Amino acid sequence: MKRKWLYQVLILTISLFIGLSSNLAIICDHHWVESSILPPVVTVFRDDHQHAFMLGWDDEMDDLRFSFIEDEFGFRHTSFAVTGRLNDSVFWGLDMLFRGHDIQSHSSEHLHFARLNSSRIELLLGQSINDIERLYGYTPIVFAYPFGSHSSESDSIIPNYFDVGRGIGSEKTNRGAWPITSRSCCLHSAPTCNGITGDVVDRLTISFEEMLNNEGHRAYKCYGHSGWFNAREREQFEKELSKIAEHDNLWLTTWGEAIAYQVVRDHTVIEDYHTYSENIKFKTVAPELNISRYPVPVTYRVEIPRDWDNLAVLDDGRIIPHKIVENSSGKYLLLNSTPRGQIIEITTQRVVDTTGPVISGIHITYTTEGVLVLFEVSDFHGTVCDVNMTIVTDIGSFDFDRIVNPTFWSNNTYGRVVFNASDIYAITVMASDSSGNIGVSSNE
Ligand SMILES: [Zn+2]
Known part of the structure; x- marks a missing residue:
């Protein structure tokens, strides 16, 4: 009985303190902590x-x-x-x-x-x-x-x-x-x-x-x-x-x-979660998983203060895309990342990326099935979003609008097959990043 009473006083004191302090935040030794903000979770899908x-x-x-x-x-x-x-x-x-x-x-x-x-x-x-x-x-x-x-x-x-x-x-x-x-x-x-x-x-x-x-x-x-x-x-x-x-x-x-x-989700651990006045940071890791066998990003849902807008999300310093969802229970940010022991940072500060993706190592293989074109696409400050290729061959020209890096590949390799072709006259590869920067490589 006595314990319950003490507990209620404690809650009342905390609520009063939260209510009086501005922006529902309390000051700690090292940084501002948003008292009402929940830690990130990995979503089911x-x-x-x-x-x-x-x-x-x-x-x-x-x-x-x-x-x-x-x-x-x-x-x-x-x-x-x-x-x-x-x-x-x-x-x-x-x-x-x-x-x-x-x-x-x-x-x-x-x-x-x-x-x-x-x-x-x-x-x-x-x-x-x-x-x-x-x-x-x-x-x-x-x-x-x-x-x-x-x-x-x-x-x-x-x-x-x-x-x-x-x-x-x-x-x-x-x-x-x-x-x-x-x-x-x-x-x-x-x-x-x-x-x-x-x-x-x-x-x-x-x-x-x-x-x-x-x-x-x-x-x-x-x-x-x-x-x-x-x-x-x-x-x-x-x-x-x-x-x-x-x-x-x-x-x-x-x-x-x-x-x-599902496997990655089950193994993901979120560590070192902190909220500050201008950013949120956490570390994401799957300590018991050979992540190269399951190199898929999972989605983190991170609660953010209602008044945060124009955010940037950094995955070990690199800008990654995000989506903001707001409803009656709060404001949330969704981001996709593969847990590799990296730091995720959500920041209200302006982050600018003006460099486009780099396309390199265009490699062509000819077989009786047709031609295979492989290439690498890397982006050092952002995330590769769209990759497309135009290719002129002996059997016609082809526009491949959307090329993806295969789900289970732990590299930056993209490519496409042209069945029944036996010669290539020209290839143009284009890629854009999450900030809209474009990289182009032509091989004629
Ligand atoms: Zn069967």
Whole structure:
């Protein structure tokens, strides 16, 4: 009883003190502390979206036929590839990676895992990981069971190699659950085991809306076979996607990116958080994670004083983009960053960046598939935002409006494939940064 009374007096004293001091701030030994400001949090999904849509294709049949969806609607997919088939079609995957899609493992051979002994399973998984590392330069983190076939034995082996083993069953009671059980069989949201192919295409939006209406359900996890679509189904699929894309609080992501985001989020630690009168600083680190395996940015939501405007956000001194959200509970800043032990600073002071991105090392590879152009884009004071390329070849000229650095690459490499071309006459690469500065490189 006495303790409660003391507690109330303490609260009253603090409230009075806060109320009297200007701008709800109290002076400490070293700096100003905004007493009402909450420390940063990592949001559930990128950009604080409340729902996610993850699309996966199995068996790499006609995935390229659907890779236009990132241009038209913003959707991205994961190709679960049978990696033993990819040796002669490396550009197939690179083309998708530079559009923002993702490649993960569907074993190196398409076999029933329930019928295999453990040493065979280990061999197939190891081979498949090696294939993706060798061909695409990163380690896959998600596995899709061929035929959805699995056993308790395979389920106990998969976690030694991948973060998630994905099945093909239909989610019934936990449709939209997130996070999904890592290290176990993950099910998809589409109503039949054919995923989004067949008659299910017509029900995609209905099934998606059902997920949205379920309290606590967040991630629509979809899979199908791109090669099974006939013309009518493909048309219907595009119609359904256009309706889903209208939903404004939806993260359009890939299986690989969504799971990597969740892993990084689970491991992120925010240290040394301080608020001052002109800035907020914190350190972000994932001490127990090999971040090069999951090099994806997570979103931090940072509360800021209501009267702060015209802010700059610095990630180890480099300007990064941000978004401000204001509602009845406060004013927040959203920023994306990969935890690497760096200092994030949000400042009300003016920060100017007048230098554009630097494009270097344009490298061309000719194969029977076509030509591959690789180059580096770096920005020393800001963040690379848009990268595009115009290329003139023997089969015509091409404008690639939006080129991305692949999700799982820990470098600054960008590129593009021109299938069936055998000669290049001219290349122009352009890149802009978050302050609108532009860098150009031409190779004629
Ligand atoms: Zn398959």
